[in-house]
Amino acid sequence: MTLANNNFAVADWIIFAGSLFLSGCIGIYHAISGGKQRTTKDFLMGNRKLKTLPVAVSILVSFLSAILILGAPAEMYTKGTQYYMNVFGQMAAVVLGTILFVPLFYPLKLTSMFEYVELRFKSRATRLTATARAVTADELIYTGVASFAPSTALQAVSGFPEWASFLLIGCVCTFYTFMGGLKAVVWVDAFQSIIMFGSLLAIIIKATVEVGGFGNVWELNDDWGRIDFWNFDVDPTIRHTFWALTLGGMVNWIGTFGASQQSMQRFCALPSLRQAKIAVLLNCVGVSVMVTCACAAGISVFAYYVMKGCDPYTNKDIKNTNQIIPNFVMEKLNFPGIPGLFIAGLFSGALSTVSSNLSSLVATAWEDVIKPHVHHKSDFVQTWITKCLVLVFGAIGVGVAFIVKTLGGTVLQVSLSFMGASGGALNGFIVLGAFFPCCNWIGAIVGPIVSYAVMMWIGIAKYSVIGVEEKLDFPTQNCPVKNTSTSLFTTQITPYPMTANTNMITTVNTHVSASPDELSGLDRLYSLSYLWYATLGLIISVVIGLIVSFITGPTKPKDLDPAYLIPWCDRLCCYLPSSFRSYCYCGVDHENQEPVLAIRYGNSVEDKEGNEPQVFVLSKDNNINNQHQLVDVKHNKPEKGFLVH
Template identity: 45%
Template sequence: MSEPARTFHWADYLVFASILVISGIIGCVAGRGQDSAEDFTLAGRGMGLLPVALSIVGSLAAVYVLGIPAEMYLDGVQQWHIFILPLFVAVFVTALLFVPLFYPLKIASIYEYLELRYKSKVPKITSTLLFILALIMNMGVSLFTPSTALESVTGFPTWASILACSGIAIFYTTTGGLKAVIWTDAFQALFTMAGLLAVAIQGTIAVGGFAEVFEISDRGGRLNFFVMDPDPSTRVTFWGCFIGGIFGWLGYYGINQPTYQRYASLPNQRKAKLSVFLNIPGIALLMTVTCYCGLVIYAYYDKKGCDPVMNGELANPNQIAPYFVMEVLNYPGIPGLFVATLFSGTLSTCAASLAGISSVVWEDLLKWKYGHISNTKQVWVNRGLVLIFGILGTGFAVLVTFLEGTVLQFAFSFTGAITGPVLGMYLLGAIFPCATGIGASVGAFVALGVLIWINVGQYSLNTNLSFKPTRIDMCPVANITTNMTELLTTTQMMTTQNITTPMMEPEYNPLEKWYGLSYLWYPMLGTAVTMVVGLLFSCVAGVQRTENVEPRYMMPVANICCCCLPKSTQDCLQCGMDHDEEAMDADVLDEKRVSTISGGDYVNGGMDNMGMEMDKTKL
């Protein structure tokens, strides 16, 4: 039987182009009337609940729509845990602790909190630079995701797709700011779900029904929900997904500038919390459907008896989903719909990253010196920042094309190496009033160094890149012969992980075991190292006096988590901090609007008041 032609029909190009044009139009129309930097970066704090919630969900689609099916195809459904179970924990922690901590401050950049809490610019600048690096990496991975998909189905060069996609994202972000990003994200989130459902339904029919999909997946070892191996070097386990996933999600929901900008654009704290809670059904549905799509794709090619990755028809496993769409859903317009789904997620992620970077760079690095310029000029400065960092993200996307492994692993590895230390800086300051800014910064740099060391070592040794076997017995003989060496190598790598002989013990290298640490543990390791080193350094260099730290900059962790314990025990756990319930009330705090930092001064009981007292003393 002849293979279907894997090329775009004119209807595919029409659907694909229409979605991108509609996204651009929505962005331009929704983003009109940008009169100030606050309008550009926070949408005037007047957005609606539903578009904000959809926007937060949609910004995750770029990497996951392509990366999750590839992971399910190669390694099974055990990573479903990282998307569902830890999500519940992270969302509740964010809504109960992080939103009440950040929202009442009314700051444009979430990193301003670090300066307010530590009374030092060092931790703010440290986290800002790490954040910029993380988002540039995130943009690069997101741009690479649909570009490699488009190449696999049309032959259109990856680099050209990267340039086109980044150009569109830069265009409507510079034109409309955060409001344009949110409304476009909301449209793209709904559209992405429609495309995924089309793949899941038609793919199930092609395989032979739900029962057939799960039977084949079970036979191939893909229904591995609970791998309870405690070894942290095992690539994916339940513990790595659950524990590491909590810290990864906290990095996204708790201390991520694009996420903060979205819920900070809502008019009150109650809606901000609700927008975070609404992500539970949205993310759960998105991740469950994408995981199922991966199982459908595996079942189809297992039943066919020819894995296109091992057969050499695909350059890398990240192309498996669009390849499947072109083969099974090769009806005019459907492949274009799916590729447009990928590009929609990428546009959402890139636009959110660019809006976040422009806001952070302006508020944290430039405003103290150029804050006196007119509102119009401030908007144009932010637009210029979007353009500059858009170009940097595009350059990193080209670099990603030369790396091995699935796009999901790369995204977790390098962004996790940065997310962990930054999360540690926030938790250290919000939980321990004795922590200092220098201590937090030193801890973050030590953690970053450790994680970069592991990352570089892992990629240099090519560890953790072996996956479960796939069938190639029905592939053309020529292709099997060409790729047999790669197959044998992969099989050998997988076999040696499960066989232990005394003869191999003298060759054991503990450094390779260290490099083999699963990427799922990176966020937790980075957070832990930052907090431990930060506390130790703070104690050695001189702790910060508790009375110098305002309660509104601290998390009432003991009040929430240990509410049944005696008041004296709670006070001890909170290092003597008095979290006044009225002061922590959402409605009261919303009324006490705190102005943002300007020229390095602190507000409402901070350094401004201290300066006034000093002046009075001199008088």
């Protein structure tokens, strides 16, 4: 029995279509309720009155998409349990993102993360550079790439063509984002997370029951050499080690949860800083649950095929290891409605990722590029411009999906490597601004650009290095005799850090040639594990950025507002002497210049039309008991107003 021979039943199509229909209904509901998306504030930021739990879930599923449902189980199936250690790197990233970045961005009440770059460096060129790099290199490409996992799976189990899936994902995402804005995206994400979790849970339960309990699952994986968590080798060319998965993974993901447009846009849409911190921190729970379930599905399905005695990939029942989970679903969960639930889970993951990217693209393009030219227009006109941007980027996303499809599998992996390699460069804009007061706008442009160029070079060259032989065996004793020849294959994970530090797992054929010890010179550099890409990229960004800043004239501490810097010693090393902490801040007095947030619009929080309040900070020499001198954060202009508590 092969995967292609299985077809959807009527019940499967009903469940699948029902999930898409409900997603659209959520968009319609938010289009006709509340503020009815009449203002850009409501459309792009949910009027900054969203709920904590849905926002937390939305942040989670924006990055843990359909690729997780197919990719993580395939990784565990083919390479063993070492990959699971990455969950601890992700959890550490969530904690650090909550401590460091949420208190930086939230008080500024930003819509686009790159607005921070302009405020910090007082340079629009820096902001536009960061915007262009993120939009073109990450969000637009990944909007198309994210459609592949569910499209190929649906085609395999039902014959539904890939091109129709691209159109379906693009149209559904565009529809509910156009209708309901950020509110719809967040609530649809929350709804879709239930489907994603349910589909994984069904696989785990069925596979475990077939094997005779989770104890047998663990024992069978151990017998076949799959249980391995503690590879402490420090060689950075080894694909997965404890250090690469935890430390490298932490750097990969910290920008995703704390300093990406998708995450920042959501936690800044909450009513208070406390709720923003809680929403991001809850992702520790979400990450641990979802990744654990995905990994458990992989080892459970492997145990089932051990009991069966025939690996479907070696037996050529499937084309690549990403189809292992769909193959199991059609083989053992082929009850009316269950395959439909599984495909709905895959599509839910894709919809959550694509809609998140779509919402982020619109917010970024509006705030960074278009708004300065149409600020004199009415809010009604501005809102319709943002809605038209949804249609434009939705159409482009579908187009990118078709383009990437025509490029073929190898080029697809290279495209994903480019996005993974760009993570360090993107994080470099924020890290240089938030942690290094001496960095100027020239260094903030040159550092990330050099980092991006170098990491792209390494990413391209990586495919010139011949692969290393895999040592794990696969069950073939009960396979038909004509198909018992064993194929050598490697499963390569390519990271997507920006917006999204998402892992794409794909299978490629390679030739066995060299071991890591035999590599030398540039080949060793090209063999660097993908988990260290973001770390190396960030180091290059910071080092080059600081060198250029010192050559061109570093920024003076007196010219900086502490609101744009992170007092990292106070938050991470508060036990250190204050003199040492002051030295680390390069002359910026965080203790005495810490701004007090005030919101003012005339003499009230909002005007009668519901326009968003301007954000100000109290200047350091003012008394906070009466009327105060306020400083406009965005335009650095003094304003008279009242402190609003």
